[in-house]
Amino acid sequence: MAPTLKDVAAHVGVHPSTVSRVLRGKENLKISAKTHDKILKAVKELNYIPDFTARALRMKKSxxxxxxxxxxxxxxxxxIARRIEQLGFEKKYTVIVCNTDEDQQKEILFLNQLISRGVDGIIIAPVQDxxxxxxxxxxxxxPLVLIDRIFEDINVNSVITNNAESVMKAVTHLVKLGHKRIAFLRGQKNIYTIKNRLAGYKEALKEFNLSLIDNYIVGExxxxxxxxxxTLKLLALPKLPTAIVSSGGDLVTLGAIKAIYEKGLxxxxxxxxxxxxxxxxxxFLATPLTTITHYRQKIGEKAFKLLLKQIESSKDMQAKTICVDTKFELRDSTAKPKN
Amino acid sequence: MAPTLKDVAAHVGVHPSTVSRVLRGKENLKISAKTHDKILKAVKELNYIPDFTARALRMKKSxxxxxxxxxxxxxxxxxIARRIEQLGFEKKYTVIVCNTDEDQQKEILFLNQLISRGVDGIIIAPVQDxxxxxxxxxxxxxPLVLIDRIFEDINVNSVITNNAESVMKAVTHLVKLGHKRIAFLRGQKNIYTIKNRLAGYKEALKEFNLSLIDNYIVGExxxxxxxxxxTLKLLALPKLPTAIVSSGGDLVTLGAIKAIYEKGLxxxxxxxxxxxxxxxxxxFLATPLTTITHYRQKIGEKAFKLLLKQIESSKDMQAKTICVDTKFELRDSTAKPKN
DNA sequence: TTGAAACAGACAATCGTTTGCATTAAATAT
DNA sequence: ATATTTAATGCAAACGATTGTCTGTTTCAA
Structure with missing residues (x-):
């Protein structure tokens, strides 16, 4: 079996605690250079690998x-996950990624599982049911940090993006091109980001004195x-929109494009x-898309740093909500409307 | 602090071991229905969550x-990862995902880290340096399972795809269209998959009596x-290829497309x-790509099942190498050559 | 009525670390 | 030469579960 501290200690003829101290390094307990070296040598020789599980149990830190x-x-x-994992690696943290599939029950299960495993902190984009x-x-x-989706009445560290503004920018762009019938392809209704994007959409319409047409807001x-x-529903309307803002991400948008092509548009x-x-x-798409892009690495970074600070500070810190900008990338999918 | 077994036990007036047995369920040790119920009630009341760390330490199973x-x-x-995580979830396993960025040193570090954490098994697509x-x-x-990339001289459970054949099919398709100058855009040289795809390429050329042109094999x-x-290098050759087989995946291929467009082709x-x-x-790409597609979920599935079997079987099992088919998806990026 | 079998649960060791405290030996001060 | 620091290490108790064994009751057959 894998050698333990005790094995190393026995091999050197010293107490396990001494080995531990040498390996941990810190403490001001002094260990003579001689035993220090002997221990390190033995560790190499036996190819000793510390047991994180035991350590986690004892230190209450995983x-x-x-x-x-x-x-x-x-x-x-x-x-976002990749960046978090990367930063974690640098700081010796391991990341366990859980996928909820927008299923609240799974979310609860995962949360319990993570707690059960004694994680030092959690970063979560919640389902929000x-x-x-x-x-x-x-x-x-x-320690917990919300990303992307927050609950406005909970005081907790969070990282979000400026959803409303970015949509307003998009609508403004369309309006300036001459569009008056702009549809909003939503994504899942009850999600914070979507609600805010929709709010931005509505606000922009109001600003430009465009009437809000209920049928133009679709997607679940x-x-x-x-x-x-x-999108099929949208394209079946008597009065077609001349533009669509798609707020549901890649999959939703590809679905929309498929529908548009199928209708021969x-x-x-x-x-x-x-x-x-x-x-x-x-x-590289058939028509390169004009997009709203997130600085996803930055989101991961901010979230990780917030979490780390929270983990490392003994007293509770003041909760903070960080908002990360978005970028508007103009490509070829927007033009003046025909009529 | 979070309640422990001891707390629950004290609350009921019983020994921790009894609580443990009730919670674990198994064993043929009988516990009276009365205490059984009292314990479950206490667990609910105190909102007891078992400590996986402690359990893992004791049971040597994480x-x-x-x-x-x-x-x-x-x-x-x-x-692949998603599928593995999904299956893991069903079987109560948590998955820790590590990204090597094709860096051998990182791979070694991760391996040690995982062992240190006492994982029950490892699935790995190795860097192969x-x-x-x-x-x-x-x-x-x-327990360890190799995916995608194997070492042919190590006897260990693995899941691979039929790289050579799939490329042969691709080349055959091109040849039938009339292509004679077919280039091979490689990806990283020393990787098992790439080596095999290249082998398939060469084999196909031979089969059709096409000469192998060194300059037509590019990519690192x-x-x-x-x-x-x-691809730029490829397109700078005096005699241009009329077709390219891109074996390096999404990023490499997008890069190639960019180069092609830039050259006005x-x-x-x-x-x-x-x-x-x-x-x-x-x-949805400008030209929908004819592709070779993997049944990635299946790969994940096979790998997980192999690993699980290996974890659960006490005696070592016979190592197996499973090969998963690929699919040839014809779209619009292939046509007869001009000349 | 007694002895054995079956029940229900307690005890204590263990998993591999870490860490506060105790102890010994050496060094320094008085 | 003795008292006092200080350096270097040992001791043992945790951390929170699991599990083999042991003990004290019942139950029931003979």
Whole structure:
């Protein structure tokens, strides 16, 4: 079996605690250079690898953090996760990624599982069907950071993006091109980001004195099919919109594009589209998409740093909400409307 | 603090071991229905959550598996990872994902870290600069499954795809269209998959009596830039290829497309391309790509099941190598050559 | 009525570390 | 030469579960 501290100690003829101290390094307890060296040599020789589990139990610190997101296949969350994992690696933390698939029950299960595993902190983009389970975690004094989606009435560290503003910018762009009938392809309704994007949409319409048409707001989920069906509905209206703002991300947008093509419409000649979309692929699409892009690495970074600070500070810190900018990337999917 | 077994026991007036047995359920030790119920009630009341760390230490079983891949941002690995995580969830296993960025040193570090954390098993797509560290793990009797990339001289459970054949199919398709000058955009040289794809390429050329032109084999990595630069080199040759087989995945292929467009060439009119590429985006590209697609979920599934069997079987099992098919998806990026 | 079998649960060791405290030996001060 | 620091290490108790063994009751057959 794998050698333990005791084995190393026996090999050198010294007490396990001494070995531990040498390995941990810190403490002001002095160990003679001679035993110090002998121990290190023995560690090498036996190829001793410390047992994190035992250490975690004893120290009540696991050097593990949990990351709960809807779906890591979504490039948005993938990038964020990757950055968090990267930073974690630098700081000796391991990240456990959990995918909820927008399922509240799973979220609760994961949360409990993570707590059970004694994670030092949690970063979560919650499903937002309810929030009690999140509050519970916070009450347990487990460091937690919300990303992307926050509960406005909970005082907790969070990182968000400026959803409303970015949509306003998009609508403004469209209006300046001459669009008057702008639709909003939503994504899942009850999610913070979507609600805010919708709010931005409405606000922009108001600013430009455009009337809000209920039928122009469609979409109920984040999947390809959701975008496809919603857009079909949109394109079946008597009075077609001349532009669409797609706020549901990659899958929804691809679904929308499929629907548009199927109806024999062209982008941007017949219909303009601005989307929240991954910028890696968008330049290569049939019509390179004009997009709203997130600085996803930055989001991951801010979140990790907030969490780390919270983990490392003994007294509770003042909760903070950081807002990360978005970028408007003009490509070819927007043009003047025909009529 | 969080209640422990002891707290629950004290609350009921019973010994911790009894609580443990009730909670674990198994064993044939009988517990009276009365205490059984009292304990469950107390567990609810105190909101007791078992400590996995302690359990793992005692049982030498962490219900954790490690997954080491080059980069989870790559949709290929993302899908595999997602499936593994999903199956893990069903079987109560947590998955720790590590990204090596094709860096051997990182791989070794991760491997040690995972072992240190006492994972029950490891699934890995190795960097393949060397293999000693992998052999070490196997020698430690830690269940391990290789995916995507194997070492042919190590006897260990693995899941691969039929690289050579799939490329042969691709080349055959091109030859039948009339292509004679087919280039091979490689990806990183020393990787098992790439070596095999290249072998398939060569074999196919031989089969059709086409001469192997060294200059037609290019590419040194898996990044966007690698594909871009390599393709530029290709397009600077006096005698241009009429088709490219891109074996390096999404990024490399996008880089290639960029280079092709920049040179003012059209796909497929001027040059055909078949790529190993994510099928979600490919239908929507400027020219929908003809692709070789992996059943990534299946790969994840096979790998997980192999690992699980290995974890659960006490005696060592016969190592197996499973090969998963690929799918050839015909779209618009291939056509007859001009001349 | 007694002895054995079956029940229900307690005890204590253990997993591999870390860490406060105690102890010894050496060094320095008085 | 003795008292006092200080350096270097040992001791043992945690951390929170699991599990083999032991003990004290019942139950029931003979």
């Amino acid at each position: 050097f593990t953090i949990g990351l709960i997101v809807p779906d890591i296949l979504n490039p948005y969350f993938a990038r 309810s929030k009690e389970h999140i509050v519970d975690v916070i009450d347990k004094n487990i 989920g984040f999947e390809f099919e959701d975008g496809y069906e919603a 062209k982008i941007p000649e017949d219909i303009s589209i601005i989307a929240f979309f991954d910028s890696l692929y968008s330049p | 219900f954790t598996i490690g997954l080491i891949v080059p980069d989870i941002l790559n949709p290929y690995f993302a899908r 060397s293999k000693e560290h992998i052999v070490d793990v196997i020698d430690k009797n830690i 990595g898996f990044e966007f830039e690698d594909g871009y630069e390599a 059209k796909i497929p009119e001027d040059i055909s391309i078949i790529a190993f590429f994510d099928s979600l985006y490919s239908p």
